[in-house]
Amino acid sequence: MGTILLNNQFIDRSQGTVDIEDRGYQFGDGVYEVIRIYEGKMFTGDEHLTRLFESAEKILLDLPFTKEELLGNLLRLIEKNSLNTGIIYLQVTRGASVRQHQFPAASEAVLTAYTKEVARPEEQLNQGVTAIVADDVRWLRCDIKSLNLLGNILAKQEAFSQGSFEAILHRDGTVTEGSSSNVFIIKNDQLLTHPATNLILNGITRREILRLCADIGLNYKEESFTLDQLNDADEVFIASTTAEVMPVVQAGDTIVGNRKPGKWTTKLQAALKDSIQQQCGELVHSKG
Numbered sequence: 001m002g003t004i005l006l007n008n009q010f011i012d013r014s015q016g017t018v019d020i021e022d023r024g025y026q027f028g029d030g031v032y033e034v035i036r037i038y039e040g041k042m043f044t045g046d047e048h049l050t051r052l053f054e055s056a057e058k059i060l061l062d063l064p065f066t067k068e069e070l071l072g073n074l075l076r077l078i079e080k081n082s083l084n085t086g087i088i089y090l091q092v093t094r095g096a097s098v099r100q101h102q103f104p105a106a107s108e109a110v111l112t113a114y115t116k117e118v119a120r121p122e123e124q125l126n127q128g129v130t131a132i133v134a135d136d137v138r139w140l141r142c143d144i145k146s147l148n149l150l151g152n153i154l155a156k157q158e159a160f161s162q163g164s165f166e167a168i169l170h171r172d173g174t175v176t177e178g179s180s181s182n183v184f185i186i187k188n189d190q191l192l193t194h195p196a197t198n199l200i201l202n203g204i205t206r207r208e209i210l211r212l213c214a215d216i217g218l219n220y221k222e223e224s225f226t227l228d229q230l231n232d233a234d235e236v237f238i239a240s241t242t243a244e245v246m247p248v249v250q251a252g253d254t255i256v257g258n259r260k261p262g263k264w265t266t267k268l269q270a271a272l273k274d275s276i277q278q279q280c281g282e283l284v285h286s287k288g
């Protein structure tokens, strides 16, 4: 959409340029966030901005603005683009300097943010999606929301080329997360999801779901599970900012719950929608 944020400035998208030696462009040296907007309002915006600052700290990147300053600019960005239902994508890189691996002595972080209309994926939320199962070949700091996403995009592309929505990743048979989502199973009325270690991104949606489990009376454990447990689960779903609580009706070759979203998954979808409506108001627009 028309107006983007470049550092502290609002400019037309066509005027936005980055240096060819920007370290984000050359090394993926930066961090990012995707924030959901419903009814013109941010959902869990504060949590996303807190995680951005945490990711930046983990890569020793000083952000030249406060959370409050950034929040103010993002609110103006939503307004300038008249965004109703969609996302804000924002990234911060270590900035431009002569190419060298070590940090430059002096460079200024470069922030870019823009909005995009993204409808809620209602059909898929109702019917569920399929997922492939793939090796998790990524690095050991998946807790950082880094711009380095080659491992994630190669897995997603493999899923996409097989007509699937997501790739469920595993390390030596232990499920970690999806290529752009967290993964959950339910067995005998208990939810399991990988603990928030260095091997996964601690999703904001994941945290919201664990909070909502208490409200709907679902027992949960942050405990990793194996591919065998995935194949034997009563219900499987993935979760992210854009996918919300997305039922998985086939994981690899295994059909889950007769190919229908399970009862706990459906309850969590409703609980998340309630939580969204509490923060953002009644969901009347499904599209941008």
Ligand code: DCS
Pocket: 034, 152, 177, 178, 179, 180, 181, 182, 200, 201, 202, 203, 204, 205, 206, 239, 240, 241, 242
């Ligand atoms: N794990 C990975 C690897 C992700 O990329 C994401 C989100 C998640 C988990 C879920 O985190 P959130 O609940 O905080 O969204 N990926 C974002 C992305 O790149 N597009 O949409 C969401």
